[in-house]
Amino acid sequence: MSEAVTGQKALMDDVYSLHRHFYDLTRRFYLLGRDRLIRQLAPPPRGTVLEVGCGTARNLIMAAKQWPDARFYGFDISEAMLETARKSVARAGLSDKVILAQGDAGSFDPQSLFGLDKVDRVFMSYTLSMIPPWQDAIARGARCLAPGGSLHIVDFGQYERLPALAKRLHFKSLNDFHVFPRRELPAVLKRVAEDLGLSLEFRSLLRGYAWSGVLRRA
Template identity: 45%
Template sequence: MSAQPEIKSSAQAAEAMNRIYRYQRYIYDLTRKYYLLGRDRLIASIKPGAGDAILEIGCGTGRNLVAVARRYPATPLYGFDISTAMLETTKRSLARHNLGRVTVAQADATRFEPTMFGRQGFERIYISYTLSMIPDWRAVLERATSSLKPGGRLLIVDFGQQDELPAWFKRFLFAWLAHYQVHPIAEMGPALAEIAERKGLRLRTDKICRGYAFYAELERAG
């Protein structure tokens, strides 16, 4: 079982993330590009149809939102994060890239509703290296899958269990990640399989770089 911290209220979680990233957000994208593997694969796999709406859960600095907006310029795009500090950086990044069409908000991933963006659901939802930072990650998956429209897909990339890499590397990585309240989820695969079976979703999973990262897609029937 992966060691997850206690579940906090939305206000407590927001303050915790603000403390961690109040200053790190300024160098976040420069440093994370070397070890948040699989993000660009996820973005390339979104492939929305005409008029499809895309939501990012845990948009952080806005790095992915900018990349998605550039790749799919005609698609309605939304994102939210619980950290107000991160959202300040996101909004500056979107303004710098003239992406006023992207809508962002502050929200708790375990409690969000599509109606906060005036929508009933989304055709594409993606979660990039966010679930491992959320103690109640199962609630996020429940919310995300329930927010998919018919034919919609949920795409996920996050830290794997390093099962094909040296044991010393896993110990070092997990200890380092824990300093930033990141806890790779050993139960992710079985949890996704259970949700897929219960909700009638199609599940596809894959390992990236010998288990360094975990990739998954959940698709609702059209």
């Protein structure tokens, strides 16, 4: 690992060494739009689904139950989160359907991590706001899409139609946990779509509380 990646791994392990034990219980109240993303995945039969920054594997478990014919993969930079993820996957009886690995979102390679050349669905749920090389993560996710594949993203928006005070207070609390909503996300998605010949669907959810984007390969 590079020095930057090692530093980020240590930071995330430190942040979530305690919080991972009650992460899913608390985040359900403000990581909005995750279930909508999962419903939209609709992978093909025997298709492959990859989550970038899988955390506790909450999303992968829900997706594997909703789409039982697909194969699921996830990675995270934090070994602490992966420890919780492995236990959750085993408890759900999905150890043969959900494969986990440790990896960095800014430099991941599905082939080296999981032996996958291309992936039918890639998704990133409230993880780009925590990844320093987040633009690289989007580009890598888009490049590994199989024909007909799609990259699905949901993350914090910019509170476009919500009170400015609410935005300041919420963003301050997020920043304290090293979470930084990406104001440039729409422009970056547009650039990646143009560079790689992908179509782009972008939507502001809940008056700008969250942003949703889908990149599709023809």
